[in-house]
Amino acid sequence: MATHVLIVDDEPSIAMSLEFIMKKQGYETDVVDDGAKALQRIEETRPDVVLLDVMLPSHDGFEVCRRIREREEWDELKVLMITAKGREEDVKKGLAMGADGYVTKPFAIKDVVARVEQLLT
């Protein structure tokens, strides 16, 4: 079964680029644009990886991450935070909330790809 990646970003162009990249890697993709929808979609589709933007409408990325980690049955779910560069506190916060890794915006495609692969092995 193909790896399923959920992309959570409210910027359509960024979501679009991530989707293209993930598809190119042969992953199944799904895109939502806010935190509440993200949680709902996880419940429905049980993705393997979530690419999670921090600045989101409704629940922000941290909140989504925290809620994911509250659910024992989602233990296997890998969370990769996409944060702004230069905001080290965001990185720390994300990791404290249980994120498995992070990439900073603007990102290089190979970094995102490498990070996702690393989480899946």
Added chain:
Amino acid sequence: MLQGGLILAASFVYLGLLFAVAYYGDRRADAGRSIISNPYFYALSLAVYCTAWTFYGSVGRAASTGLDFLTIYLGPTILAPLWWLIVRKMIRVSKRQRITSIADFIASRYGKSAVLGGAVTIVAVAGIVPYIALQLKAISTSFTVASTYPDTAALTNAGGAAVPLLADTALYVALLLALFTVLFGARHLDASERHEGMVAAVAFESLVKLVAFLAVGLFVTFGLYQGFGDLFSRAAERADLRALMTLEPSASVFGEWAWLSFLSMLAILFLPRQFQVAVVENVNEQHLKKGIWLFPLYLILINIFVLPIALAGMMYFPDGTVEADMFVLALPLESEQPLLAVLVFIGGLSAATAMVIVATTALATMVCNDLVMPVLLRTKALRLQERTQLTGLLLGIRRSSIVVVLLLSFIYFRMVEGHYTLVSIGLISFAAVAQFAPAILGGLYWKRGTHAGALWGLLAGFLVWAYTLPAPSFAEAGLLPHSFVEEGPWGWAFLHPHALFGLDGWSPVAHGLFWSLLVNVGLYVGLSFKTQPTAVEHSQARAFVDALPVSSRATVWRGQASVTELRQLLSRFLGHRAATQGLKRFANAQGIDTTQPTWEDHLPANARLMHHAEKLLTGAIGSASAHVVVGSVVNAEPLNLEEVMDILDETQQMIAHSRELERKKRELEQATQRLQAANAKLQELDRLKDDFISTVTHELRTPLTSIRAFSEIMYDNPDLSAEQRQEFLEVIIKEEERLTRLINQVLDLQKLEAEPMTVKVEPVSLRTIIDEAVQAMSQQMEAAGVTCTVEVPDEEPGTVEGDRDRLKQVLLNLLSNAFKFCDDTDGRIVVTLRSRAEDVQIDVADNGPGIDLDEQDSIFERFQQARSKARAGSSGSGLGLTIAQRIILEHNGDIWVESTPGEGATFSFTVPRTHATDPTGDGAPATPDPTASDSSPATSPIT
């Protein structure tokens, strides 16, 4: 007999010498090396108390009434120990309040009353003029005696009314003394009214008269007789002389002694000349300590030979051919001792001139400062208040006063002389100045004493004095009906001036003193209880009564200050030199070698140094201020209430200064608060700036991320389909546009904030602006199928004053905002212009999703946008509304939003018809708090 010329020559030589002493004293004082800053000079200057009355009159009194001449010296001697309390307090108060005369002292105590000062001056002049007359009489009589003796015929005529005015020696004596007094006491003006040269001369004169009197005493006792034993035993052979040497122990004698001693106690304190030398001219209150025992010693020395001379005189001139007052001079003349006679004459002259110079100077100061100047200053026609230089005028008044006082004395002398002995005239003067006692002593020790009590007590006491003492002497001189002294006025015995209300059997002086003081004290106390002191009186009462601190403040300093700080402080108030000298004195007292260049480093920064600094400063700025000032550099405890009250009370001027100080302190506190507020605001701005930068970088990062991502995708995937490539390039272009827009708006905002007041004010038609803005957007809106309607009343230009370009920017921002959020399928925008008398309102309404109530408040803040609801592909920078708000606020208008979620939003703004400049005028951007405006729900703009 001596040659008149010789006597004159001797007199002039002596007066020349005196003037040299005074001149030297003044020069030394100017050079800052005072010669009178010496307790012996001070004690000797106090002996100005001993006048010609002492020199000649004591013998006269002894010859007629025996030992009671001593009462005049007994009083001061008994009182002397108390000077440390009373006189020191007077000195302390006078220095602090810059008091220059006894009139000033009393006036100052009772609320700086000009009326009271004038009253005291009048009483003093009336009381002292006879006393000065007495000196004139002494000089002229002694001159006559010395130059004519033993021509008894001339003697009986001496100074008599028969002598024509212009032939009267006393007239020339008066004029000469006036000249001398002007030279000594009114040569120049001094703010402190201190006359060091005069004091030096007076001290010198005290020495001369003592030496002269002792010389004649020794000559009589040991030259004419073989010592005291021989003299007294020979005198005892005569019954009339034996009576002089003994005291009849009777109630009336003791009563008389008590009254006269009491009178002289008051006189030594309150005679204007004593006040002058003891208080005004005092250099250092520690000198009083020596004066307390040296002055009584002086009195004893000058009185030792009074009785022997009197007895010898009685035996030498048994027939009364020589007035007893002139025994001192007649005895050496009779014994053909011309040198001794000249010495005696000079001694008498020195006693008289010292008194005349000091008393006249003191009186002239009072007449000028407390009588003439207040009247002149109130006489508006003279416009004295506007003159900056009054020195010449003051000096003129001062000198005229001296001449007038001496001429008055001369007139008095001509009127009543011959009817009274020296002593009687002196006692009348004593009784006059005794009228100051209630006001001064009460003023120094009783805070309740009021102006009304002091004034009416003084005036009533003075009237009773005039009625009981000088009036009878006028009657006896024939100036009033003689019956006045024999039967009382109109024959009313109960008003007899020497037996008021039947109080008979007392000497006139004791009688007059009793009644005048009774009335004076009665009114003083009574009225003081009846009247309320004013605020000034109250504070002055405190300043006077509490002048002597109960304990030294040396221990108050618990804190520490650095020597450098104290040093700077002293230099600031005293000048560099005086500060160094002051510190050096302290260092020397501490045993520090001040020849070393680093001596200041060895000064201990302890409480004693602080106390010393405080004392140094007290001379310059008063003790309370000094305490405060020193306190300012000491890390000491805050002032307590008592100390604050002390400061407030010290003088009215000090109060003014304190108020000034207080005001400055408040200003300082306010400035500090403003500074703190400004600082807080700066910090807030700093934080906002950080937030802003953080947000801007985030907003920049989003399009950058997209551009980068798609560029990389296209680079990595050359096999992309043409459509996909086209799609991705479109994204890149859009994102780049977004980036450009954002940067432009950041720059716009930056510019708005950097140059907030650069609104160009010109008449602008908002109608035209709407048309232009809609025109600019039309293509874009048409492409998206959005319709835009403009509703403007016919012919209404909607003219306001403002900046055309900026107002257009506002409209563009609102239009693009509306475009961004209006309905996806059937977008409609309505722009409405409403014209009112005072302003023009423009509404831009869209039919989009609307804005939640909680978002409405913050919609104008930077980067606040309902982003998820924006029309796809039309993301804004989040700065448009912020910029619009800034511009509108700069135009003193309002901007706000009304929206019901789901039914679109309406952004409205108003621009006043006329552009008022910022009413606060502080140069700050015109950003009235929009929360204060009920028409604008927007929150405070970020500045």
